[in-house]
Amino acid sequence: EDQVTQSPEALRLQEGESSSLNCSYTVSGLRGLFWYRQDPGKGPEFLFTLYSAGEEKEKERLKATLTKKESFLHITAPKPEDSATYLCAVQGSSWGKLQFGAGTQVVVTP
Amino acid sequence: EAGVTQSPTHLIKTRGQQATLRCSPISGHTSVYWYQQALGLGLQFLLWYDEGEERNRGNFPPRFSGRQFPNYSSELNVNALELEDSALYLCASSRNTGTGGLQYFGPGTRLTVT
Numbered sequence: 001e002d003q004v005t006q007s008p009e010a011l012r013l014q015e016g017e018s019s020s021l022n023c024s025y026t027v028s029g030l031r032g033l034f035w036y037r038q039d040p041g042k043g044p045e046f047l048f049t050l051y052s053a054g055e056e057k058e059k060e061r062l063k064a065t066l067t068k069k070e071s072f073l074h075i076t077a078p079k080p081e082d083s084a085t086y087l088c089a090v091q092g093s094s095w096g097k098l099q100f101g102a103g104t105q106v107v108v109t110p
Numbered sequence: 111e112a113g114v115t116q117s118p119t120h121l122i123k124t125r126g127q128q129a130t131l132r133c134s135p136i137s138g139h140t141s142v143y144w145y146q147q148a149l150g151l152g153l154q155f156l157l158w159y160d161e162g163e164e165r166n167r168g169n170f171p172p173r174f175s176g177r178q179f180p181n182y183s184s185e186l187n188v189n190a191l192e193l194e195d196s197a198l199y200l201c202a203s204s205r206n207t208g209t210g211g212l213q214y215f216g217p218g219t220r221l222t223v224t
Binding site for chain 1: 114141143145151152153154155158160165166168198200202208209212213214215216217218220
């Protein structure tokens with residue numbers, strides 16, 4: 001069965017303090033790895049899709065990378081509005097199903 | 111472009127009752143997915159519908175069921191509600207690539223069972 005583990009569970013950053021979130025996965029036949037952002041009480045907002053090892057994608061202060069066993073979400077010079085829970089998910093052998101990790105809750109203080 | 115919409119926003123039911131949740135996908139999307147997000151747990155896959163057919167199902171009992179209408183909107187029905195069914199129910203939609211596509215989520219329906 002596909003598994004996704006995210007670390008750390010929570011991360012508290014000062015504004016401007018860069019950091020990285022980790023997503024480790026085991027999957028039979030990776031069809032895609034997805035990063036979402038979720039604000040409290042709201043639905044996840046799509047950030048990135050990665051399909052093959054070595055792939056990288058960037059959006060504003062966020063950069064996602066992928067290896068054969070894990071993905072990293074790098075947050076560069078974060079701002080308070082980057083505070084959210086960041087979710088990692090994989091699509092593998094079970095078609096249509098996204099297997100989610102538990103998420104990393106990020107708090108950025110001014 | 112309008113996103114995925116869900117109704118109602120909040121739903122309060124009593125144990126043993128039935129709940130019906132609704133979802134309208136993004137225009138042009140034929141696939142609809144349902145997920146449960148219970149407090150302290152991650153998103154758990156419930157169901158995938160495409161072109162009116164159930165394509166895949168997660169590890170949930172049969173009292174969780176749904177359907178997809180010709181206009182691609184969808185309903186999730188939960189029968190014989192239990193306290194542990196209290197959760198945020200999220201709907202997502204995608205264009206279908208055969209194995210499921212990039213999923214965009216709606217705002218969710220908060221179901222509370224008392």
